[in-house]
Amino acid sequence: MLVGTAVVGCKVGNPYKRPVLYTGTPTYYTPGGVPTDTLLLVTQEVKDSMLLSEIPWGEYLQDTVLVGLIEEALVNNIDMQKALQNLHIGMESLEQSKANFLPSVNSTPGGYRSDYYSENYNNYGSNRARKNHGEGAIPNSFYTERLEYSSALQASWEADIWGKLRWKKEAARAQYMKSVAFKKALQTAIISEVAATYYNLLMLKAQIAVAKQNFQLNDSTLNIVRLQYDAGETTSLAVRQTQSRMLKSKTLIPELQCAYALEENKLNQLLGRFPQPIVITSELDEVRFQDIYETGVPLDLIKNRPDVAMAEYELIRRNAKAGVAEALTYPQLTIDASLGLNSRTLDGFLNPVSSGFAILNGAIFQPIFNNRKLKTNYRVALSEKEIAQLDFKDTLIDAIGDVSGSLATLDKLEEEYAIAQERIQVTRQGLKDAGLLFKSGFANYLEVIAAQTDALESELNLIAIKKQILIANVELYRSLGGGWQ
Structure with a gap:
């Protein structure tokens, strides 16, 4: 127990502590469009509401067709399948780091033939050849043969005095957790990308319907102008201009249909399948979202983001790597043991009493001069740790900015949509009046x-x-780290 306590106490390196990245309260964007110094960001005052990022994506999207497409993508998407394989690789590396604490054991069974020659006899090769061909004899003092039978188990164990193996294990664990976070980030990205592509299809579907209606309207107008021309009430120029407008409106239909086909192919690729028709029964105006939620406070806003977790796990890994580099500058204690049988005769080899042997060795390796490699590696590891910390801070800043930008975008798009609704009422009435006039x-x-x-x-x-x-709703959900649960 005392030995174990002493070994643990000799661990070099610094245990990981999350860095303090803020010295004051930052300013954030609120849905009202006014910057504030308060930490609370609430989109709707609802008692017992939950954080947006904690809402399951199936409940948030509320579209059975889209949910089915996302479920298929999460299973068959090529990038997701590769991420799962990388996750398996990370798990194997983690298990290997745990096994480093155990001794390595190897078996070496076999028989050996040893040839010995006199150090003072220069032409031993020729003499041996003559002996093999019966051309003269060679004295035993010049040439000797010996058979040897041996079988042994060899074990080697390194005492983790300075914590090198523990730092390696922590680095492997951080790398594995980083792979887990990457898989979550990829899942969030896939959900966002599938949803965005799906909404593009809904948009194009609605625009194609509008384009067809507009073409029919232009065609009707052309028929009226032609009748007026036949009656001598208008000119041929009016017919041509009206026909040109009708053809222009007709051209818009295949243009939108082409865009729809391209988006359909993109969605099929996200689903991990070859191009094929996708049946979409929903309409753009029917789409609804879960709207009983609150965004929360800044730390809660980003705590579920996988990219933030990835950046922190990379910082943990770099901190552990620095611990490994420092431990390598200290002495290493290795204990080797061998247990087996050894004999010059086969009969003696089969007798454990006469041929058995056991060896126990201990060795301390102290690096003295390695062309400054150990010192360089340690200092480089410390610099890489500082870089990882800066990357972590940069990721946090980007995450909060991402959330703020998503809130601003959604807020302003709602204003723009209200104006567009007002405009469409005006243009529809104008179109009706123009037709009557x-x-x-x-x-x-x-x-x-x-x-x-x-x-x-x-x-x-x-x-x-x-x-x-x-799409802005989906982006807000993604920026808050939702979708991977």
């Missing part, structure tokens, strides 16, 4: 075309903003 002869075809163009743009713009709001 055109049919009654109080508006010309140019005014109708302008009203149709404005209405189309407002419809497509409203759909695009709706899609951006959906």
Whole structure:
């Protein structure tokens, strides 16, 4: 017990402590758009509400089709499968670091033939050849043969006096946990990417429907202009311009359909499968999110982010590497043991009493001069630890900025969407009025075309903003570290 206490007390290196990265209260963005020095960021005052990042992604997204696609992606996505294999590799390395505390044991059974020659006889090769061919005899003092039978178990164990093996184990554990965090980060990214691609498909689906409606409207207008031309009430220029507008609106349909096919291929790739049609029954206006939540305080905002965890595990690993580098500058105690049988004759080899042997050796290795390698490695390890700490701080700053940016984006998109809704009411009424005036002869075809163009743009713009709001909700969820639970 005293020996174990003494060995533990000799551990070199510094135990990991999370660095203090803030000296004061930072300023954060609030949903109202005003910076504040308070730490509380709440999107909705709801009693007993939960942090947004702690809501399961299936409950947050509330779309059975999207949930099914995400579930498939989390199983079949190629990057996710590679991450799982890297996780297995990390686990094997961790188990290896634990096994370093145990002695290594090897077996060396076999038979040996030894040839001995006189040190003073220079032509022993020729003499041996003559002997093998019967051309003369060689004195026993010049040439000797000996057979030897041996079998042994050899064990070697290094005493972890300075904590080198324990630091290696901590480094391996940190690397494994970093792989776990990477897998979580990848899962969050896949959920976000699948959702964003899915919402792009919904947007394009809605825009294709609007484009088809607009084409039908333009085609109807063209028919009216043609009738007016036949009646001598308008010119051929009006027919051509109206027809040009109709063809332009018709061109938009295959353009949007092409974009839809590309997004569909992208989603199939995320799902880890070959291109194939994806059945989407949902509509853009039907999408809803879980909205009973609060964002929490800054530490809670980022505590679930896998990239923050990865940065901290890398700092822990670098700290452990510095401990290993320092321990290598101190003496190393190795104990070797052998137990086996050895005899010149096969009969004697089979008799353990006469052929048995046991050897126990202890060796201390003290590095003295290695061309400054150990000192250099230690100082480099300390610098790499400082770099990892700076990376950790940078990741924290980026994480909080990410959350702040997501809140700002979502807030402003809601304002933009309200304006777009107001605009679309105006353009729809304008389109209706233009049609009535055109049919009654109080508006010309140019005014109708302008009203149709404005209405189309407002419809497509409203759909695009709706899609951006959906993606912004997913990005806020991702920036808070949700989706990997």
